[in-house]
Amino acid sequence: xxxxxxxxxxxxxxxxxxxxxxxxxxxxxxxxxxxxxxxxxxxxxxxxxxxxxxxxxxxxxxxxxxxxxxxxxxxxxxxxxxxxxxxxxxxxxxxxxxxxxxxxxxxxxxxxxxxxxxxxxxxxxxxxxxxxxxxxxxxxxxxxxxxxxxxxxxxxxxxxxxxxxxxxxxxxxxxxxxxxxxxxxxxxxxxxxxxxxxxxxxxxxxxxxxxxxxxxxxxxxxxxxxxxxxxxxxxxxxxxxxxx
Amino acid sequence: xxxxxxxxxxxxxxxxxxxxxxxxxxxxxxxxxxxxxxxxxxxxxxxxxxxxxxxxxxxxxxxxxxxxxxxxxxxxxxxxxxxxxxxxxxxxxxxxxxxxxxxxxxxxxxxxxxxxxxxxxxxxxxxxxxxxxxxxxxxxxxxxxxxxxxxxxxxxxxxxxxxxxxxxxxxxxxxxxxxxxxxxxxxxxxxxxxxxxxxxxxxxxxxxxxxxxxxxxxxxxxxxxxxxxxxxxxxxxxxxxxxxxxxx
Numbered sequence: 001x002x003x004x005x006x007x008x009x010x011x012x013x014x015x016x017x018x019x020x021x022x023x024x025x026x027x028x029x030x031x032x033x034x035x036x037x038x039x040x041x042x043x044x045x046x047x048x049x050x051x052x053x054x055x056x057x058x059x060x061x062x063x064x065x066x067x068x069x070x071x072x073x074x075x076x077x078x079x080x081x082x083x084x085x086x087x088x089x090x091x092x093x094x095x096x097x098x099x100x101x102x103x104x105x106x107x108x109x110x111x112x113x114x115x116x117x118x119x120x121x122x123x124x125x126x127x128x129x130x131x132x133x134x135x136x137x138x139x140x141x142x143x144x145x146x147x148x149x150x151x152x153x154x155x156x157x158x159x160x161x162x163x164x165x166x167x168x169x170x171x172x173x174x175x176x177x178x179x180x181x182x183x184x185x186x187x188x189x190x191x192x193x194x195x196x197x198x199x200x201x202x203x204x205x206x207x208x209x210x211x212x213x214x215x216x217x218x219x220x221x222x223x224x225x226x227x228x229x230x231x232x233x234x235x236x237x238x239x240x241x242x243x244x
Numbered sequence: 245x246x247x248x249x250x251x252x253x254x255x256x257x258x259x260x261x262x263x264x265x266x267x268x269x270x271x272x273x274x275x276x277x278x279x280x281x282x283x284x285x286x287x288x289x290x291x292x293x294x295x296x297x298x299x300x301x302x303x304x305x306x307x308x309x310x311x312x313x314x315x316x317x318x319x320x321x322x323x324x325x326x327x328x329x330x331x332x333x334x335x336x337x338x339x340x341x342x343x344x345x346x347x348x349x350x351x352x353x354x355x356x357x358x359x360x361x362x363x364x365x366x367x368x369x370x371x372x373x374x375x376x377x378x379x380x381x382x383x384x385x386x387x388x389x390x391x392x393x394x395x396x397x398x399x400x401x402x403x404x405x406x407x408x409x410x411x412x413x414x415x416x417x418x419x420x421x422x423x424x425x426x427x428x429x430x431x432x433x434x435x436x437x438x439x440x441x442x443x444x445x446x447x448x449x450x451x452x453x454x455x456x457x458x459x460x461x462x463x464x465x466x467x468x469x470x471x472x473x474x475x476x477x478x479x480x481x482x483x484x485x486x487x488x489x490x491x492x
Binding site: 067140142143145146147148149150151152153156160161164165168 | 300302320325326328329331332333335337339340341342343352353356357401402405
């Protein structure tokens with residue numbers, strides 16, 4: 001094969017895989033679904049993670065010193081369920097969770113994106129909860145005592161003093177969790193959701209030519225991850241410089 | 245002094261750790277009157293910090309009662325948060341809030357808890373900062389301050405709540421030697437303005453000069469209590485004599 005023939009054959013391959021029948025739209029539409037899915041799953045994950053981590057760290061910090069009563073009972077029950085949630089979610093594969101959500105729990109729903117957002121959000125929430133918890137526990141106890149000594153109650157101390165510092169500390173880790181989630185959503189095709197990966201796979205099944213479509217998909221993920229990683233690094237540097 | 249009203253009354257206060265095996269405090273009884281400066285001294289591990297932290301219930305006593313302005317704050321029915329507003333506390337490690345400016349450190353509690361307006365809180369904070377010579381650092385962050393400056397800010401942060409009593413937990417122990425003086429100076433000034441103070445410290449010079457009463461503790465027990473002259477010049481117990489021999 002001469003160099004010219006090689007170029008010509010590649011031109012055809014690219015044409016067949018991406019241009020013909022507007023096949024590039026599988027990639028752009030898929031990318032849009034992937035981004036939507038990731039964004040809302042992250043929001044849900046942060047919300048769940050915040051609640052779970054506050055329950056867990058409140059129990060760890062104060063559980064022993066509280067008197068037995070309705071509040072302590074509620075806290076211990078909530079902590080028990082939080083731990084069950086963390087164990088189950090972190091102990092099973094996300095694909096299985098996604099399929100359970102689609103085929104069992106939300107079987108009557110026709111909104112696949114919603115199903116996937118719930119599945120990935122609930123999954124991510126478990127990891128975010130542990131990130132937040134480590135952030136809260138890493139704040140020096142003196143901060144807590146200073147808040148309480150001024151007369152703030154537990155909730156006010158958490159709100160004004162502990163959580164703002166904890167959130168700032170874990171922001172880079174949180175952003176990394178977002179990047180991980182972006183890649184993890186690539187299994188959304190298991191419930192027939194046409195995300196970026198599924199889009200590439202559809203092209204492959206139409207053209208019987210795996211290389212261009214799958215490499216294109218990989219490149220799109222790579223570029224996005226590199227972009228977000230750069231953003232995170234920038235954020236990290238800025239946070240560090242504002243502190244000292 | 246007897247006509248002054250009693251601000252804090254401590255009755256049979258005990259604090260045990262590890263299911264009673266360790267007695268950090270054992271049956272402490274004392275009264276702190278308005279305007280008094282009580283300095284608590286003793287070897288490390290004697291329970292003097294625990295005693296101080298029990299006064300505003302940062303440490304929950306195992307048994308005994310603490311009456312603040314006649315109210316039993318160890319009774320769970322009473323809201324401790326309200327009483328803590330009137331008990332300022334200064335810590336060994338300053339514990340300023342690193343994510344807030346100095347001004348914000350000082351105004352957040354008065355604004356959120358006493359419902360002061362921002363302007364009112366800031367005016368008060370600036371006036372206090374001026375008194376400790378730090379008004380030009382109002383918009384700095386704690387990390388930009390020296391240890392002595394941080395501790396002076398911590399003192400005025402507590403003063404912003406208009407407390408009835410100030411509790412000092414080894415306020416100079418974490419400071420470089422050259423910064424101890426500036427913090428003690430602020431404390432002396434406070435004492436001269438008749439602020440009621442309870443001070444846990446290793447600064448014997450400060451105790452002798454400023455204290456209206458000195459309390460000596462060892463192994464969780466109050467051994468001797470008296471005026472600085474009584475404690476430093478005429479110690480009665482062997483325990484105090486040997487302690488003073490080591491530190492003076």
